[in-house]
Amino acid sequence: MNLLEACAGAASIGISAHVRPDGDAVGSTMALYLYLKRQLPEAEVKLFLETPPDNFRHLKYLNEIDSSFCHTGTFDVFFALDTVADRMGEAVPYFTSARKKINIDHHISNAQGSGDINVIKPEVGSTAEILYELMEEERLDEDVAVALYTGMIHDTGIFQYSNTRPETLRIAAKLIGFGFDFSKIIEESFYQKTYLQNQILGRALMDSVRIMDGRCIYSCVDRNMMDFYQVKQGDLDGIVNQLRNTKGVDCAIFLYEIGQTEFKVSLRSNELVDVSAVASYFGGGGHARAAGCTIKGSMQDIINNLSGQIAKQLEENGPC
Secondary structure, three states: OOHHHHOOOOOEEEEEOOOOOOHHHHHHHHHHHHHHHHHOOOOEEEEEOOOOOHHHOOOOOHHHOEOOOOOOOOOOEEEEEOOOHHHOHHHHHHHHHOOEEEEEEOOHHHOOOOOOEEEEOOOOOOHHHHHHHHOOHHHOOHHHHHHHHHHHHHHOOOOOOOOOOHHHHHHHHHHHOOOOOHHHHHHHHHHOOOHHHHHHHHHHHHOOEEEOOOOEEEEEEOHHHHHHHOOOHHHHOOHHHHHHOOOOOOEEEEEEEEEOOEEEEEEEEOOOOOHHHHHHHOOOEEOOOEEEEEEEOOHHHHHHHHHHHHHHHHHHHOOO
16 A cells, blocks of 8 residues: 555545554654655644653654544544554544545554554554555655654564564664664653652562462552552553563563553563463453553452463463
8 A cells, every 4th residue: 555645635634543652653643644744735634642651752743743632524534553443542433434544553453454444464563664664765754764763663672572573673774864863762762761650660560479380470550559659651651561571471461550440451471472362352452472451350350360361371382
């Protein structure tokens, strides 16, 4: 698919991604927004996202994101990036009513796609990387390159996750060729934490528990703890990755309370556990090594249910 051809003749184009946008959601939507806005100046292009976390402030045009979702009218073309359509929150009606719906994603749990046109590539490390392959290279500029690079580094763990392909690194090399300070982007958007984020990280690690003969680790942050440290949901990013880094652990579970007996669950694993299958069992999705879902119940019941699915995979895939 050629992005510009897919939008030919469109007077209005909308773009969105999943709720609680991460680096790939923010980077890929911003890249597509800037690309289409500059290549199709006759069209009205709008980007809808929940307010991105502060660590993406290096992206120059965050102020052009519409987080109010007050737009009225039907779009000629609407893009759902890095998500299935029903995870776009308040942007779902824009997508379902659009005259042409395009879904671009790399989550294995979205194998069929949700649009009239679907570009779904689970083998690719990020939606940003897919977008690069759909854009005309000679039409890229530094701002688009920065946004694409941001999406790629966040969903590949700065090129250390198993979803990193040789082509991923070739694309990254072309992007940093635009001359932006890529090391600063990595430091400020991926590694750097606020004092409060470090506090809640330390508390979550200190309260973590190993189960299943030490092969699985979990930690939970409830609403009282979030209120005590005065942290928001975005301040909890990265905790599950640090849990997974524990030596001897095959799978990490991190959950935090988002409502009365309702928890957002993040899962990370090594090659022995497909956490996308675990998350899908509970109505979520994601990648083989990184996935998530939302589950209602007590914290202990949720851990018991999750660990049962994880144990099945560990039994099937061999001993540690």
